[in-house]
Amino acid sequence: MKYYAVRNGHKSGVYNNWSDCESQVKGYSGNQYKSFNSRAEANAYMNSGSNSNSSRSSYRSSSSSSGSGSRSRSSYSNSSSSSRAPYSNSPSRSSYGSLNASSSSSYGSSRSSYGSSYSSSSSYSSSYSSSSSSSSSSSSSRTVNIYTDGASKNNQGAKQGKSTAGFGVYYGPGDSRNYSGRVTGEQTNNRGELYGIHKALKNSVEESKSSSNTKYFIHTDSQYSKDAITKWGNSWEKNGWKTSTGSDVINQDVIKECRDMVRTLKSKNVDVEIVKVKGHSGNHGNDQADKLAVEGCSK
Amino acid sequence: MKYYAVRNGHKSGVYNNWSDCESQVKGYSGNQYKSFNSRAEANAYMNSGSNSNSSRSSYRSSSSSSGSGSRSRSSYSNSSSSSRAPYSNSPSRSSYGSLNASSSSSYGSSRSSYGSSYSSSSSYSSSYSSSSSSSSSSSSSRTVNIYTDGASKNNQGAKQGKSTAGFGVYYGPGDSRNYSGRVTGEQTNNRGELYGIHKALKNSVEESKSSSNTKYFIHTDSQYSKDAITKWGNSWEKNGWKTSTGSDVINQDVIKECRDMVRTLKSKNVDVEIVKVKGHSGNHGNDQADKLAVEGCSK
């Protein structure tokens, strides 16, 4: 399933087929639209506006809902570029681990968890155009999308200690928070992925000291990292960080710190969500983070 | 490392540096010489003489030995060329898959593959070469060089079934065995490469019914095809044709038939060797095979 986000058109919103999307952008001068593999990605695009997502707020976040609800937010805005055609391919998923004890776990998520949404046929309605922001009574709810990635050079020779690992964190074009770093300790791809998320969380904790009402989406293509932090970590905390086969959990130093930071943010009422995205699928943010990660290998 | 084949000079042979070569051709009217990336290529040039490589034989291979063993024994001998240049280590491997049970394999792989070839010094002097032929007391040992190549048009749209693949087999100018064909089944570049080798093997099996004491060199630029037939195939036969990641081996139909034909030839004491050559490097045989392969895409 593809998602077409129309940021600037006759009627902005996210559509699930090309023809609906086309009718909204065709003949609309200065239109802005793009296709994505996941709803979260499409939402991120809607939220990002034309400039990066730092100071200017202007847009609004869309709290989510699950399956059938409606939603969406337009908030468009200005500026140049345009275009975009559909491309890309497959699915991806997300979900959300509990992590936070309080959640009754049973099905805790409630978080957007789109992803599984497209079960079979129809599922959810095409479009939903703009509905207004509504929901949140408070004023400016801010959304920040952070893309992280890990890389390793010569990973083949990891066993012989011949590899180097780096990580990248990307917020947007020219954003001063974009970062490229070298991993310390074991030089593995997975450690690189974790370091990226770690850095993103660290930044978020810092930022949340001076601002609030922000929701952070941390995008990673590493299922391993996401599960380690939000799912497996829950069991590991209870069993003394032992793997299912009895061995010690690797990279637990980084994983623990990530979990701590997530807790810190939650305690301040700052939302964080780790979103799984498909790697190398023409995703701009992921691509940029990848470049930064590769650079990090040589530091 | 480069190899300089002097086909016509003060003293013909294959040299491993330019100065030695230059001294043999400088001032020699009507000289013929050329540089190559591999010994096998240089030998092929020597063999091809001015006309193609069908009837006239001549030439001998210099068997050598590997690492530390005895060494040297240049059995050369006869015929025109004569002489021999000292060369030292060899690049481009040309290992030889076991495939045939008899070979003791001990020296499989040999990572060298050029690229890294110019690594250090020493180590092994390739050779391969005739092996069997030597033993035979008989007279005329014949060598046939066959160039194969695969091509695909619109390979980008392979997934959408928009590509076509062809293959070419080249023996020499005006040779009636030169062939251009269209691939059946999946239209991919790799399948094209395999088909070229398949056709060359098929021809060789047929020819070996009425002639003997021939050594066939099948030149391909596809590392994939060479490894599939002579290296990976050994493992695949044992593990039920599963890839290292657990999926089914693609193109196994063609690969199996190729391996069968190699066995058939070996059983008749006919030598076959698949030689990896660098693509698009001004290699005449490879270039011609390429043209035939491209033609094949449109059949």
Add this chain to the structure above:
RNA sequence: CGACACCAGAUUGU
């Protein structure tokens, strides 16, 4: 066994 990454090599194309 499954999943997601990270690399390495080769080729074919636009």
Add this chain to the structure above:
DNA sequence: ACAATCTGGTGTCG
């Protein structure tokens, strides 16, 4: 510069 066809291997977990 890009993409597609192919392989081998490691990082990690359930």
